Amino acid sequence: MARRAGVALSSVSRVLNDHPDVSENMRSRVLEAIAELGYEPNLLAASLRRGSSRMIGFIVPDLRNPLFGSIVTAAQDGLSQQGYAAVITTSSSDADRDADMARLLRHRQVDALIVSLADQTREDLIEELRRFRGPIVLLDREVDGLEDASIVETDHGSGMEQATRHLLSLGHERVALLTGSLQVRPSAQRVQAFREAYRQSALPYPEDLVRPVGFAPEFGERSTVELLRRPSPPTALIVGSNQLLTGVLRSLRRLGIRPGVDIAVVSCDDVPLSELHNPPITVIDRDVTEIGSSAARLALERLNNPDTPPRRVVLPTTLVLRDSTHSPHG
Amino acid sequence: MARRAGVALSSVSRVLNDHPDVSENMRSRVLEAIAELGYEPNLLAASLRRGSSRMIGFIVPDLRNPLFGSIVTAAQDGLSQQGYAAVITTSSSDADRDADMARLLRHRQVDALIVSLADQTREDLIEELRRFRGPIVLLDREVDGLEDASIVETDHGSGMEQATRHLLSLGHERVALLTGSLQVRPSAQRVQAFREAYRQSALPYPEDLVRPVGFAPEFGERSTVELLRRPSPPTALIVGSNQLLTGVLRSLRRLGIRPGVDIAVVSCDDVPLSELHNPPITVIDRDVTEIGSSAARLALERLNNPDTPPRRVVLPTTLVLRDSTHSPHG
DNA sequence: TTGTATGCGTTATCAC
DNA sequence: GTGATAACGCATACAA
Numbered sequence: 001m002a003r004r005a006g007v008a009l010s011s012v013s014r015v016l017n018d019h020p021d022v023s024e025n026m027r028s029r030v031l032e033a034i035a036e037l038g039y040e041p042n043l044l045a046a047s048l049r050r051g052s053s054r055m056i057g058f059i060v061p062d063l064r065n066p067l068f069g070s071i072v073t074a075a076q077d078g079l080s081q082q083g084y085a086a087v088i089t090t091s092s093s094d095a096d097r098d099a100d101m102a103r104l105l106r107h108r109q110v111d112a113l114i115v116s117l118a119d120q121t122r123e124d125l126i127e128e129l130r131r132f133r134g135p136i137v138l139l140d141r142e143v144d145g146l147e148d149a150s151i152v153e154t155d156h157g158s159g160m161e162q163a164t165r166h167l168l169s170l171g172h173e174r175v176a177l178l179t180g181s182l183q184v185r186p187s188a189q190r191v192q193a194f195r196e197a198y199r200q201s202a203l204p205y206p207e208d209l210v211r212p213v214g215f216a217p218e219f220g221e222r223s224t225v226e227l228l229r230r231p232s233p234p235t236a237l238i239v240g241s242n243q244l245l246t247g248v249l250r251s252l253r254r255l256g257i258r259p260g261v262d263i264a265v266v267s268c269d270d271v272p273l274s275e276l277h278n279p280p281i282t283v284i285d286r287d288v289t290e291i292g293s294s295a296a297r298l299a300l301e302r303l304n305n306p307d308t309p310p311r312r313v314v315l316p317t318t319l320v321l322r323d324s325t326h327s328p329h330g
Numbered sequence: 331m332a333r334r335a336g337v338a339l340s341s342v343s344r345v346l347n348d349h350p351d352v353s354e355n356m357r358s359r360v361l362e363a364i365a366e367l368g369y370e371p372n373l374l375a376a377s378l379r380r381g382s383s384r385m386i387g388f389i390v391p392d393l394r395n396p397l398f399g400s401i402v403t404a405a406q407d408g409l410s411q412q413g414y415a416a417v418i419t420t421s422s423s424d425a426d427r428d429a430d431m432a433r434l435l436r437h438r439q440v441d442a443l444i445v446s447l448a449d450q451t452r453e454d455l456i457e458e459l460r461r462f463r464g465p466i467v468l469l470d471r472e473v474d475g476l477e478d479a480s481i482v483e484t485d486h487g488s489g490m491e492q493a494t495r496h497l498l499s500l501g502h503e504r505v506a507l508l509t510g511s512l513q514v515r516p517s518a519q520r521v522q523a524f525r526e527a528y529r530q531s532a533l534p535y536p537e538d539l540v541r542p543v544g545f546a547p548e549f550g551e552r553s554t555v556e557l558l559r560r561p562s563p564p565t566a567l568i569v570g571s572n573q574l575l576t577g578v579l580r581s582l583r584r585l586g587i588r589p590g591v592d593i594a595v596v597s598c599d600d601v602p603l604s605e606l607h608n609p610p611i612t613v614i615d616r617d618v619t620e621i622g623s624s625a626a627r628l629a630l631e632r633l634n635n636p637d638t639p640p641r642r643v644v645l646p647t648t649l650v651l652r653d654s655t656h657s658p659h660g
Numbered sequence: 661t662t663g664t665a666t667g668c669g670t671t672a673t674c675a676c
Numbered sequence: 677g678t679g680a681t682a683a684c685g686c687a688t689a690c691a692a
Contacts, residue, residue, distance in 0.1 A: 008663045013687055021661055040461075044383060044439045045685035048374045048668050055417070064400045069393040073420060076393075080419070085438060087385070088418045089410070090403060108415060109374045131370075246602040253606070271602075272576040276583070278608035338679045343671060351677055375669030378684050 057105030059115040074292025095119040119183040135302035150298040157193035159284035159317030164197035172236040176209035179240030220247025235328040236264035260324040279323035387435030389445040404622025425449040449513040465632035480628040487523035489614035489647030494527035506539035509570030550577025565658040566594035590654040609653035
């Protein structure tokens with residue numbers, strides 16, 4: 001920077017990073033010069049020298065999904081307070097792109113990674129993550145061979161068991177489950193809990209009604225049609241995400257089947273659509289903001305103290321009963 | 331990088347940036363060494379040296395709003411193809427934070443800025459943007475004193491006029507308009523078009539029913555209650571965003587007033603809630619993806635050729651009629 | 661407490 | 677076509 005202030009570059013740097021050993025006189029002289037000359041720091045150069053970019057890399061499947069928008073926003077709140085910026089990338093639920101983004105972010109020297117992987121079992125992707133030097137926070141993923149990562153997970157199982165039991169107790173015998181691929185923790189955990197709820201009842205487990213197809217709306221749309229065309233269709237539907245829900249409701253409308261009257265519907269995560277739908281949709285809810293702020297906290301604690309071991313935070317789910325769940329006979 | 335490959339650093343750089351003057355022999359030797367030594371490029375250093383970070387800064391009011399999630403996603407699609415990464419910040423619709431973010435991104439040396447400002451009239455904010463060296467793309471904002479910026483705007487006026495005329499033609503005389511602050515282009519343009527539609531009719535302009543209060547759900551919630559408590563309440567409601575709509579629908583439900591039956595409702599931007607609500611909500615729609623991809627295009631064209639003058643892209647709105655708009659008498 | 665000097669990992673400008 | 681070298685702007689170790 002301009003040495004026209006009559007001071008050395010190092011003094012400027014010291015003032016800017018408020019180093020302890022700097023006189024009040026020097027501080028004011030530098031500050032004055034900065035104001036006068038319109039000095040603009042170059043954080044790129046500082047990052048290179050410091051060996052830390054103060055940037056956090058995000059990889060999420062889809063920013064159009066308000067779930068991830070909320071998570072990222074909450075995480076940013078915590079991170080930006082400590083001077084970190086967010087470099088956000090999306091994978092479109094494609095594990096190859098996950099790997100590409102991980103590499104890209106590594107080369108861009110982000111200090112930490114907060115990621116929601118498309119596939120927690122892909123070896124090449126895991127290897128790519130393992131190459132990363134710095135804290136990794138996984139969002140709701142269980143990755144073998146990545147023991148050093150912190151995890152923010154949701155207890156999907158408990159909500160799913162509650163929901164399933166609730167439907168069974170209402171008299172539903174054939175409940176269908178639509179959720180994402182089994183290559184991610186939430187889906188795997190839901191299917192397991194769903195099966196467990198059936199196991200505890202006297203009813204036969206409806207294997208043919210479990211559809212771990214993916215989280216996109218189109219999957220919900222197609223699966224709904226397909227399920228309801230069966231000779232003995234389900235009388236209740238559990239839907240694994242707000243995105244799937246839009247597809248499901250679209251199909252139900254087209255088929256003239258009324259949620260809450262002709263078929264019971266439970267969704268996951270409360271969004272405006274589930275709350276304000278007519279009838280309102282019963283949901284397995286959770287605190288989405290907490291996911292993001294926990295992720296930020298876990299990242300920051302290892303950033304501030306590299307010796308901190310990775311941690312795991314588990315957030316609860318709760319069943320919110322609404323009018324979309326009724327007994328099968330009226 | 332490791333000179334153990336027996337080549338000079340400059341050759342490595344040349345291969346990596348596929349410089350024309352490099353022999354096939356050298357290329358393969360370098361590539362081999364890179365693979366063998368597990369070389370990882372440092373994009374921070376490259377950016378510093380090159381004077382270009384290949385990062386694009388985003389400032390949006392709220393990533394939880396799927397509108398901005400969609401815009402950012404579409405923009406990223408275009409940008410990432412050319413090797414640009416997105417640094418995304420949020421302002422919570424606070425002009426002060428807009429200014430902070432603009433400064434931060436400038437210091438982080440982003441190559442371009444894509445911004446949806448909270449207030450297009452704030453001088454300090456405009457000054458902050460003017461300090462930025464590089465292309466700026468404004469999303470739906472008209473900023474005096476920032477002539478060098480490209481703009482992606484929506485023709486909100488035409489959709490609003492259509493919607494208003496439609497309601498008036500159905501026999502509604504008192505239509506209310508809820509939208510964001512007048513410090514942003516969309517709201518200002520909507521109010522103007524709304525007034526124009528009334529002017530063309532014989533009806534008195536219902537000044538008291540125009541509420542440019544803000545885009546957050548709570549404003550919709552409060553304004554709805556307030557409007558409907560009046561001695562002569564509106565028989566139709568035009569709502570300026572999907573966020574406002576959730577607040578409006580919440581209040582209507584609480585008041586026991588049925589959209590499409592007791593009151594006509596028109597919203598802006600088609601989202602799952604408007605499409606799948608019962609009854610489906612009439613909306614003034616637009617191609618949200620096109621906003622993002624246009625923004626990317628405008629940024630890139632000036633990035634690739636700094637002499638390109640700033641451009642303005644105008645995207646259309648269309649009225650999508652659904653069951654929430656009925657005649658006031660049944 | 662302050663100034664000087666070095667290096668972070670690249671790219672670009674030279675010579676060769 | 678290739679190699680040596682300077683410089684990007686800052687932070688820090690060391691000298692003063």
